[in-house]
Amino acid sequence: MHRRAAVLPFLCALSLLLGGFPASGQPAPLSGFDDYVNTALRDWSVPGLAVAVVKDGKVVLSKGYGLRKVGETAPVDEHTLFSIGSISKSFTALALGLLVDEGKLSWDDPVSQYLPYLQLQDPYVTRELTIRDLLTHRSGLPEVSGGILWYGADYSREEALKRIRYIKPVSSFRSTFAYQNVMYMAAGEVVHAVSGKTWDDFIRERIFTPLGMNESNSLYRDLKKSKNLALPHVRIDGRPVAIAYRDSDALGPAGSIVSSVHDMVRYMQLLLAEGHHDGKRLYSEKVAGELFTPQMLVPLRPSSRPELKALNTRFNAYGLGWFLREYRGRTLVSHTGGMDGMSAVVMLVPEEKLGITVLSHQDGGVFNAMALRVLDAYLGAPPADWAGLLLKFRAEGEQKAKEAESALVAARVQGTKPLLELGRYAGSYRDRMYGDLSIALENGRLVLRFSHSPSFTADLEHWQYDTFRLHWRDPMNFPRGFLTFSLDAKGKLKGFAFDQPKLLDVNFDELAVERVPEAR
Numbered sequence: 001m002h003r004r005a006a007v008l009p010f011l012c013a014l015s016l017l018l019g020g021f022p023a024s025g026q027p028a029p030l031s032g033f034d035d036y037v038n039t040a041l042r043d044w045s046v047p048g049l050a051v052a053v054v055k056d057g058k059v060v061l062s063k064g065y066g067l068r069k070v071g072e073t074a075p076v077d078e079h080t081l082f083s084i085g086s087i088s089k090s091f092t093a094l095a096l097g098l099l100v101d102e103g104k105l106s107w108d109d110p111v112s113q114y115l116p117y118l119q120l121q122d123p124y125v126t127r128e129l130t131i132r133d134l135l136t137h138r139s140g141l142p143e144v145s146g147g148i149l150w151y152g153a154d155y156s157r158e159e160a161l162k163r164i165r166y167i168k169p170v171s172s173f174r175s176t177f178a179y180q181n182v183m184y185m186a187a188g189e190v191v192h193a194v195s196g197k198t199w200d201d202f203i204r205e206r207i208f209t210p211l212g213m214n215e216s217n218s219l220y221r222d223l224k225k226s227k228n229l230a231l232p233h234v235r236i237d238g239r240p241v242a243i244a245y246r247d248s249d250a251l252g253p254a255g256s257i258v259s260s261v262h263d264m265v266r267y268m269q270l271l272l273a274e275g276h277h278d279g280k281r282l283y284s285e286k287v288a289g290e291l292f293t294p295q296m297l298v299p300l301r302p303s304s305r306p307e308l309k310a311l312n313t314r315f316n317a318y319g320l321g322w323f324l325r326e327y328r329g330r331t332l333v334s335h336t337g338g339m340d341g342m343s344a345v346v347m348l349v350p351e352e353k354l355g356i357t358v359l360s361h362q363d364g365g366v367f368n369a370m371a372l373r374v375l376d377a378y379l380g381a382p383p384a385d386w387a388g389l390l391l392k393f394r395a396e397g398e399q400k401a402k403e404a405e406s407a408l409v410a411a412r413v414q415g416t417k418p419l420l421e422l423g424r425y426a427g428s429y430r431d432r433m434y435g436d437l438s439i440a441l442e443n444g445r446l447v448l449r450f451s452h453s454p455s456f457t458a459d460l461e462h463w464q465y466d467t468f469r470l471h472w473r474d475p476m477n478f479p480r481g482f483l484t485f486s487l488d489a490k491g492k493l494k495g496f497a498f499d500q501p502k503l504l505d506v507n508f509d510e511l512a513v514e515r516v517p518e519a520r
C-alpha cells in the first residue's frame with residue numbers, strides 16, 4: 001500500500017521487477033546470512049523481520065530476527081504474524097481455481113453472471129468482463145483506482161464495488177496492464193457468490209486449514225486476538241515509530257491476510273508441488289499451470305544503472321495472482337505486499353524447487369534485499385549487497401524529496417489571503433463516487449473530513465490565494481498535499497480539487513468534489 005512518496009518510484013519498480021535454524025546449522029548457500037540480516041536491520045532502522053526458505057520440498061530456514069515492536073523486548077520468531085498485503089491476491093486466485101476444479105465456474109465466465117451489481121462506465125466492458133480479467137489487471141481502469149473506497153473506509157466490499165462505476169477508464173479494455181485492488185475485491189465476491197461462503201471463510205476452510213496454516217487469518221477481529229503479532233512501523237524523522245493496525249476487512253481478497261513464515265512455508269511447498277500436499281492433491285495440474293502462465297504483459301522498466309543490471313529482464317508478465325519474469329536465466333514467480341508500515345515478498349523459482357518468503361516491518365526495500373540475497377545464493381550468483389544498494393537509493397530519494405519541498409516553499413506566493421472569509425468555505429461537499437465530505441471551521445482553522453474514512457482528516461493551512469496545505473492527522477504520516485477551492489463567475493463557491501501525492505493505493509485525482517447547496 002502507500003509509502004513515502006519520494007522513495008516510492010524506485011521501490012515500486014523493483015517490486016514489479018521482481019524460532020528456526022541457528023546460524024551454525026545453515027546450509028552453505030546461507031552462510032553468514034544471519035549476520036547480514038542483523039546488519040541490515042540496524043542500517044535500515046527496521047525493528048524486525050522473518051525469513052523462510054524452502055528447497056526441494058524441505059524447510060531450509062524459518063526464522064525471525066529483531067523485535068516485534070521498537071522499544072520492547074518481545075522477539076520476532078517464525079510464528080510472529082505480519083501483514084502479507086497483496087500476496088493475498090494469490091490466495092484469491094487459488095480459491096477461484098478450486099471452484100474451477102469443481103466445475104462451479106470457468107476462468108472465462110462473465111463476472112455479471114455472478115455479480116450483477118458490478119458495473120463499469122462502459123457497458124461493453126461490464127458485459128464482457130470475465131473472471132480472468134479481474135485477476136490480470138486489464139480492466140482499463142487507472143492504476144490502483146478506487147482506493148479511497150476501501151482504505152480506512154466503512155464501506156462493505158459490495159458497496160465499494162457498486163461505486164466503481166463512476167471511475168473513468170484510462171485505456172481500452174484488455175490493452176494495458178494497470179495494477180488493481182478493486183478487481184480482486186470483486187474476485188473475492190465471486191467466490192462468495194459461487195460457494196455461498198464469504199471469501200474469508202472459504203480461504204480459511206479450503207486453504208488455511210488443509211495446509212495447517214493455523215496462525216493465518218484475514219479478519220481484523222481475529223488479528224486483534226493474536227498474541228504473537230508484529231506491529232506496523234513508519235519512519236518519522238529517520239526513526240521507526242509503531243502504529244496500530246488498520247481495519248482492512250473491505251480490502252480482503254486483495255490484501256488483508258496476516259501470516260507467519262511458519263505458515264507461508266506450507267503455502268510455498270504447495271505451490272512448488274503444483275497442488276500436492278501431504279500425499280493429496282488440493283488442486284489440479286491444469287489449475288497449477290494457469291496460475292503461473294503469463295496472462296497479461298507488464299511493461300518492461302529496464303534500469304540504466306549498472307548496479308541494477310541483474311534486475312533487467314527479458315520478459316515481464318502477470319499470471320493469476322503472480323508476477324512472472326526472468327531472473328538470471330530462470331523463471332521467477334513472485335509477488336510483493338505492502339500495508340501500513342509493513343512489507344512482504346514471496347519469490348518462487350519452480351525449476352529449482354526454491355521458495356523464499358520475507359515478512360518485514362516498515363515500508364521500504366529491506367525485505368526485497370533479503371529475498372534477493374537468498375535468491376542469488378541459491379542460483380550461484382556472486383553475492384551482492386542489495387541491502388546497502390537499496391539503502392543508498394532510499395537516501396537519494398529522500399534527498400530529492402527535501403529539494404522538492406524547498407523548491408515548493410521558495411515558489412510560494414507570499415502575502416496573499418483567501419478570496420472568502422474562512423467560514424464561507426465551511427460546509428458540505430460531495431464526490432459522486434465516494435460520497436460526502438465536509439469542511440468545518442474549528443478554532444480558527446479549516447478542517448477537512450471524509451464521511452466514511454476517519455483516516456482522511458486534515459487540518460488546512462493557508463498556502464496562497466485559495467490553496468491550502470493538507471496536514472493529515474493520521475499516524476501513518478501521509479505526505480502533505482494541497483487543496484484548492486474554485487469559484488464560479490459570480491464568486492460562488494463551486495468545490496475544490498486535490499493536488500495530493502498518491503498514497504500508492506489511493507489516488508485523490510479521481511475525486512471531483514462539488515459544494516452541496518445549502519438547504520433553504
